[in-house]
Amino acid sequence: MLLWKGYGADSWDNCRMKITPQCVASLTWTLKDTLNEVLDELDEPVEFLLGGTDLLAPIQEALQGHEPGDTLKLHLEPEQAFGDFDDSLLILEPRAVFPDALEVGMAFETLPEGCSPDAPRGKIWFVSEIYPEHVVLDANHPLAGIALRLSLKVHSVREATEEEVGKGTMGMGFFRLDIGTDHDHGHSHDHDHDHDHDHDDDHNHHGHHHHGSGGHLH
Numbered sequence: 001m002l003l004w005k006g007y008g009a010d011s012w013d014n015c016r017m018k019i020t021p022q023c024v025a026s027l028t029w030t031l032k033d034t035l036n037e038v039l040d041e042l043d044e045p046v047e048f049l050l051g052g053t054d055l056l057a058p059i060q061e062a063l064q065g066h067e068p069g070d071t072l073k074l075h076l077e078p079e080q081a082f083g084d085f086d087d088s089l090l091i092l093e094p095r096a097v098f099p100d101a102l103e104v105g106m107a108f109e110t111l112p113e114g115c116s117p118d119a120p121r122g123k124i125w126f127v128s129e130i131y132p133e134h135v136v137l138d139a140n141h142p143l144a145g146i147a148l149r150l151s152l153k154v155h156s157v158r159e160a161t162e163e164e165v166g167k168g169t170m171g172m173g174f175f176r177l178d179i180g181t182d183h184d185h186g187h188s189h190d191h192d193h194d195h196d197h198d199h200d201d202d203h204n205h206h207g208h209h210h211h212g213s214g215g216h217l218h
Helices: 057-063 160-166
Strands: 002-006 023-033 037-050 069-074 090-094 104-106 123-129 133-140 146-156 176-178 211-213
Touching: 002 090, 037 146, 057 069, 057 146
Parallel strands: none
Antiparallel strands: 002 069, 023 037, 023 146, 069 146, 090 133, 104 123, 123 133
């Protein structure tokens, strides 16, 4: 991981609390791929729990010691983020076992009856492609196989409450996959990339469209 850092005009103020291994930090960011395409922007500050599950370990490590006004730029290789793309997590299933109102980007925590019993369990399956006779499902994280460039700004830092520490999250996360829960913090979570996942926030009673939680993709 490569890291650059800068300091805001007011970062000299030693009275400001610095980020520690267990605290709450309010952040904004811009996430890009290595071709400089914007994948996500968090325009309004959102609180994340350090020492919990909200942020990837390399991001938490890079934030340590920083304070409000500081900016950071990180480069994360796939193995530091969401892993390499795994072709074994692409499966082909009969179109007939899925609901008529099927759309690319819908996600299933449980596959319909009639799907292969050999499909790995405990995965979130995204509808990647739809054909007359079959459906392509993909259980890779939407950002799998992608090197990421993340520009972060720290807006505020405070101590975490016992309740927050106990929960291990502020309810947001750095691109955790989240089904069936709406975390609308005024920031876009459209994550189109080479794996053709188009994620909306609409739900369907047979499946759900994927949306992120806090850069949010759990």
